[in-house]
Every structure is written in structure tokens, then in C-alpha cells.
């Protein structure tokens with residue numbers, strides 16, 4: 358190497374060194390700002406709340422269903438009041454949590470608060486440009502477009518599917534219970550109910566037969582199931598990799614990434630064909646199909662062409678509804694049977710109401726094969742009868758109150774904001790924020806909405822808030838009724854505001870129909886020698902204590918035929 362070549366080499370080394378040093382310095386500055394500087398100016402710092410050491414997180418506590426009812430009670434009524442902050446990923450990470458409905462309403466209704474980009478990006482990988490992935494004007498337009506698919510009328514139009522599948526499940530269980538000449542059997546009801554709600558959504562969502570109750574090998578069903586299972590079991594590290602290093606998944610996909618891609622392809626191939634066929638039928642015959650996809654296609658075609666969704670986007674909505682509505686409703690039904698098994702007197706009273714209610718002629722199965730062919734007034738009447746039963750309604754709502762399938766949700770402030778409070782907040786420096794004054798929150802701060810906590814707040818529901826008592830629904834305290842309590846269906850379980858659950862009527866009717874069909878036929882009791890625990894991921898699932906790792910999520914129950 359001659360002298361000038363050596364100098365060039367030497368300068369290159371220096372330049373690279375300088376760049377590395379600058380990058381390291383930037384990283385160090387970023388860390389110093391994140392861990393020490395920014396937290397000092399975070400207005401949430403002054404709020405009351407539990408303390409933590411440098412890398413201590415309260416995530417484990419606020420996500421542990423074994424302790425949250427007691428913990429929230431202690432935090433709100435004894436230690437911090439209704440509005441406080443806790444620590445997310447360490448002491449520097451202040452997060453707001455509130456049981457003050459004015460604060461909660463502000464956060465859930467103001468456009469300032471959005472679903473965190475992490476949630477949207479993660480779900481976007483699986484569900485594409487679905488409703489979960491959208492925010493702002495785009496989200497608002499989409500909610501308007503999907504509205505017609507979830508009206509009370511539209512949901513009633515699907516009731517024959519709910520009845521048909523509930524009866525199919527009842528018959529499958531009947532066979533299990535009667536096997537070997539017995540009249541009692543013990544099995545995992547959670548998985549059976551999940552198969553049922555998948556089937557129901559296949560028919561009422563896309564007019565598609567998953568046939569999961571019959572067997573679980575249908576390819577689109579398997580694709581959804583495998584994909585959702587992978588996402589449900591994803592470790593923290595895996596989620597972080599997918600969010601912050603998505604390129605790794607593209608260049609070097611692991612087994613789960615490959616399976617997810619295959620599943621997405623299967624779903625897209627089938628879904629695109631379905632959408633094209635439905636659209637053609639609608640354009641040619643103005644068909645009267647009542648499944649959600651048909652209603653979406655109609656709504657889409659009657660929207661301004663510039664605002665219409667593409668076929669892929671339509672399919673992404675359907676996948677999002679399936680993701681949001683299938684396991685949630687299955688869990689509502691599953692938790693209800695679990696609770697009834699522990700409250701035999703409530704179970705008997707419910708059964709008595711169901712057996713004494715007038716039922717119109719049942720609809721023959723052939724009429725119910727596809728929602729498109731259903732013109733059955735009697736199934737709507739039957740669903741209407743079921744829907745109107747007061748004790749069933751109270752049992753279902755009370756289950757959703759004490760065991761909400763979605764235990765909480767999170768929003769992030771997109772700009773600095775002032776949040777009005779209705780209960781005083783005593784700051785750490787002794788200053789008081791009075792009613793109708795504001796707490797400050799800075800852009801980027803996370804707000805945790807404690808769905809389960811609000812459902813069990815003594816302040817809202819009275820001193821027996823943490824007990825299962827369906828009778829409370831005949832005379833709710835003033836604080837638990839509108840306008841004081843804004844939750845959909847009088848619960849926080851479906852949230853409320855801009856991104857509340859559009860499927861709540863669907864879920865309530867589906868749950869009632871399935872529970873009514875099962876409880877008239879069977880008696881549910883707990884399995885001796887095991888204890889059922891709750892596990893919070895995005896949803897709250899049941900498991901047998903000490904057997905989660907070996908056997909996964911399940912809810913075994915002892916089921917016998919009702920004979921009286």
C-alpha cells in the first residue's frame with residue numbers, strides 16, 4: 358500500500374470510528390433521556406400510585422386475575438383514590454389508570470387517544486388492514502360502513518344459525534354423555550364451545566361452512582385456528598422481535614412465521630373467491646343474503662367510490678371480526694357454564710325459566726343450512742323469546758361483568774392533553790386536583806382501561822360487587838346505569854366510545870341461545886379434585902391449576918343429562 362492509499366484507509370477507519378461513536382453517544386443520550394430526564398418532566402409522576410425500583414414493573418400485578426379484584430379494591434378505596442399511575446417497563450415508564458368514569462369516558466371518546474401502534478402493527482400482521490389497524494378518519498369511515506352488519510335487525514337475521522349450531526353442539530354432547538350407556542361425562546367444554554362459535558361465525562360472517570363441530574380438518578378453519586393459536590401463545594420476546602425487527606421475519610422466518618404465512622395464503626385464496634362470488638350474486642340478482650360479508654358488500658357498494666374498500670380490505674375486516682368475536686364469545690359462554698357449575702341453585706332457577714318459557718316450533722335443520730336460504734320467522738321468534746328471558750339475560754350479563762373475556766385495554770395519547778376528573782386526585786406533593794379540574798398527560802403516555810376492575814368496582818356496583826349475583830340486574834344502583842355508567846349493554850366488557858365493540862348484540866344473542874340450549878338439556882357440575890384458574894393474555898382463558906404447561910387452556914366440567 359502506498360502512502361496516499363494508507364492515508365485513505367486511515368481516514369476511513371477514523372470516519373467509521375466517528376460514526377460509531379456518534380451512534381453510541383446518540384444511544385446513550387436517548388437512554389439517559391428515556392430513563393432519567395423525560396420521567397422528571399412527566400406530569401403523571403406527580404400522581405399517586407404504587408412505587409417501584411428502577412426496573413420493577415407492575416405489569417405482572419395488573420394482569421394477574423388471581424389478585425386484580427383485591428388489588429384494585431385496595432388501590433382505589435384505601436391507597437390512591439380513583440385515578441393513579443403505575444409503572445410499565447420500569448420506574449421511568451409512568452402509565453395512567455383510572456376508575457373515574459369521567460376520565461375513562463374522555464380517553465375512550467376523544468380522538469386524541471388511539472390504540473398503540475404496537476397493537477395495530479402486531480394485529481396488522483395477522484389481520485391486514487382491518488378495523489384494529491385503522492385510526493382517525495379512516496377508522497370512522499370504516500365504522501360507518503360496517504354499522505349495517507351489526508344492527509339489532511341484522512343480528513336477528515342470523516339467529517337461525519345460532520340455533521342450528523347450538524343444537525348441533527347439544528347433540529354432540531348428548532352423544533358423549535350417553536356413550537357406554539352412561540348419563541354423565543367429563544370433558545373440556547372450552548374447546549367444544551370455541552368450535553361452535555367458529556362455526557357460527559363461518560356461517561353468519563361469510564356464509565361459509567367450517568364444520569368444526571363435525572371435525573376440525575377443514576382447511577380455512579385450520580388456517581385461522583393455527584394462526585390465532587400462534588399469536589395467542591407468542592412470547593414477549595417474539596412479539597418484540599416482530600414489532601421492532603420485522604425485517605428478521607422477512608429474511609429469516611422461523612417455523613411459526615412460515616406457518617402464519619401459509620395460513621394467510623389459504624385464507625386469502627378462499628376469501629377472495631368468496632367475495633367475488635358474493636359481489637357477482639349481489640350485482641346480478643340483488644340477493645337478500647344476510648351474512649356479514651353480504652351486508653358489508655352492499656354497504657361498500659353504496660359508499661362513495663373513493664371511500665370503498667378493496668376486496669382484500671373487505672376480507673381483512675372479516676378476519677378481524679372472526680378474531681375479535683369468536684373466542685371472546687366462546688369464553689363468555691365457557692365462563693358462564695363454569696360459574697353455573699359452582700352455583701347449582703342459580704343453574705336450577707335458570708333452567709326452570711327456560712323450561713317454562715313458550716317455544717314456537719323449532720325450525721327444521723334443512724331450512725337452516727345456510728343463512729341465505731333462511732326466511733324462517735320461527736327462528737327469529739324463538740331467538741326473540743330467548744332474548745327476552747329476564748333471568749337468562751341477568752345470568753349472561755352478570756357473567757360478562759365478573760368474568761369479562763377482555764380484561765382491559767390500552768390507549769396512547771397522541772398529543773399533550775388535559776383530562777377532566779370527577780373525583781379529587783391528591784398529588785404526591787399534597788396539592789389536590791378537584792372535581793371538574795384536569796390532570797395533565799403528555800404525548801406518548803399510555804392509559805390502561807381496567808375493564809374487569811370497572812366491572813367489579815364497589816363504588817359503581819355496590820358492596821357485593823365482587824360476587825356473582827344475577828338478581829342485581831333487576832335493580833341496578835344509579836351509578837351502574839346510564840348516563841352515569843356509559844358502557845355498552847350496561848357493562849365495561851364491550852367498552853364504549855370510538856372503538857367500542859360493534860359485535861356486542863351479536864355476542865349477547867349468540868351466548869344466550871347457546872346457553873339456553875345447553876342448560877335445558879344438561880346439568881353442569883365442577884370436576885372434583887381440580888381447580889380452575891384464569892389466565893390473562895389478550896383474552897382471559899381457563900386452565901386447570903398446575904396443568905397449564907402440560908395441558909394448555911381448558912375447562913373440564915362434569916356434565917349429566919337433565920332428567921326431571
Ligand code: HEM
Nearest residue numbers: 678681682685686689762763766850851852856858860864
Ligand atoms: C362476549 C364477546 C365479546 C366481547 C367481550 C368483546 C369485547 C370487545 C372490546 C372490549 C372491544 C374494545 C377493545 C378496545 O377498546 O381495545 C371490542 C372491539 C371489537 N369487537 Fe368485540 N367483543 C365480543 C364479541 C364480538 C363479536 C361477536 C364481534 C363481531 C362479530 C366483535 C367485533 C369487534 C370488533 C371488530 C372490535 C374492534 C372495534 C374497533 O376497533 O373499532 N366483538 N370487543
